[in-house]
Amino acid sequence: MATQDYTFRGWLGFDANSAQGNLVEAEFTPKAFEETDVDIKITHCGICGSDIHTLRSGWGQTDYPQCVGHEIAGTAVRVGSRVKHIKVGDRVGVGAQASACLKPDCYDCANGDECYCPKLVGTYGSKYPDGTKSFGGYADYTRVSGHFVIQLSDISLPSHLVAPMLCGGVTVYSPLKRNGCGPGKRVGIVGFGGLGHFGVLFAKALGADKVVAISRKANKRADAEKMGAEYIATDEDENWEQTYAGSLDLIVCTVSSPNMPLQGYLSLLRTHGTFIQVGAPEDKLPAISAFSLIGRGVKMVGSLIGTPREIREMIELADRKGVRSWVNLWPMSKVNEAVVAFGEGKPRYRFVLVNEKHAEMPTEV
Template identity: 60%
Template sequence: MGSQDYKFEGWLGLDSDSANGKMVWGEFEPKPWEETDIDIKVTHCGICGSDLHTLRSGWGPTLYPCCVGHEIVGIAVRVGSKAEGGIQVGDRVGVGAQSGSCGACDECKNGNEQYCVKGMIGTYNGKYPNGGKSYGGYATYNRAPSRFVIKIPDEIPSHLAAPMLCAGATTYVPLKNNGCGPGKRVGIIGLGGLGHFALLWAKALGADYIVVIGRNSNKKDDALKLGADKYVATNDEENWVKENSRSVDLLVSSASSSKMPISDYLSLLRVGGTLIQLGVPEDGPLSVPARSLIRTGVNIGGSLIGSPSEIREMFDLAARKQVKPWVQERPMKDANQAIVDMEEGKARYRYVLVNEQ
């Protein structure tokens, strides 16, 4: 099938106002075709917080026009003669937040492509070495280098697989890398798209105890339904810090405000415990008082998405343990309304856009 047989069309952000539900449907030019590429007919695309940050140029100037969406699932319709991964036309595949790296540095060779020395190329708003620009999955088709195209296991339905490609991998990797499993006590800050995945993975990996920390109690029932042992509402419980002091080994934070009570969070860690930050605040740097680290010998770190090999490993776990994220499907044609609803915090807990054709 040649590229002339189908058109790359999608929801384009033309300026920062597009984040307010003002994306425009239009045609775009994907990266110039290389024989290592795969074209995907998009059936599903999850909505990620990063989409909104990018549409409004929240993390720096965006390369408009921009088509966002990096939780892409669809059918491979064109596979280059040098494509990796054994993918064939007709296979169900996905692409996460990354669709390029140098492939030659130590990080790339060791399966840490997301930390590529030359910089990872995002699935949207990125630039490829061949001069092309990356466009995401709020679209009819997506073109991506095969190294970053993942075959979706048969056991996982497309609407559930889509959000796993970014939100799922972003939370699975730090839990796995920090020893989440039997004998571990885990805390999760924020129950949103990322937080609810962190809870599902902590459960699937066999953590002994899981506490979810939110601002108010409106998500308590959901947290318990998803498998949490405890829910803490920081706005409603006066002594929450004291009552939960030194109660967990590992904290995963999806909060993305520089105003978060980081010292209070760190005091929830046992001696030598670790807080992993996933959210990237738009409103300035996150400052950590040295005393909070020194007092109990705790660590603070960060984690960025997941590499292709980590995403495959995550899918294996999801298939084995029947991990089912909470997903609400929305028609692709209603993408503008869906991003507004997402920004207003209405998603429970991940919106997935569905192409109807």
């Protein structure tokens, strides 16, 4: 498509009250198109906890107005001449990253770790080198660097199931894969919500011998068991720290709370086990005793989203193994209702917006 014949319009937050269901539909101006870019006509966009943190300025002052959403699936409608893996009409997706420097002298980009590039541009809430703001997927169209656009045309999973994997899925898939999740490993997933249910699904798909979902309440135990996991309810299962002590090789923590029983979680690790934090509280992590780490030589590390290579690898695995996101669908026109419901903890286990202008609501989820 040589010229743009569509309008960039989306649901924008203009202040911190927007997280309470006060988004306003309005036009916005994307970055200037470059020959490395792709424009995407959005059909689906997952709702991520990051969206809410950003809308309410929970991680610091947001640069309003802001259009959030970084679990985007749709159709490529304009493709720069330097983008070789995508063509107009392809089904595509993009996750939480829209750009990086991609320079050969960048340690992270040169090593295939683009998501750790110091010049990372988030799909929303960031600025490009020219000062233009990035705008996300609660919208009709988005414009991002083609390097971060994922080819989906050969994937059989429908877009409403793929979309929430593009951030939520890879945020847990990447640390699981990088830390050796597979046969012979026992894996714990702390927080059985949107990220946590992906943690269980992908730990199982990667072949872990045992997967344990760890949450405060027992009300999600049946769902975890349907996904093939055991379950610990830390508020209700007595002496859980002692009962399960030293039983896990890996723990991925998706919880974004400064009040979680971190010391207890660490006690569940075997000698030389690894605790991986992916949840990002708006406050500090709880204090721990150094002996929680040195007593059994355990490691505590962090992980941020995933690379385009890992996203594509994850989607191929999901397609091959039949991994299906557990989603609740909302028309994008009702995004304000969806944001409020999300904030109330109602997803089981991921909300996905369907842009009725470009896609039909599926009859089956």
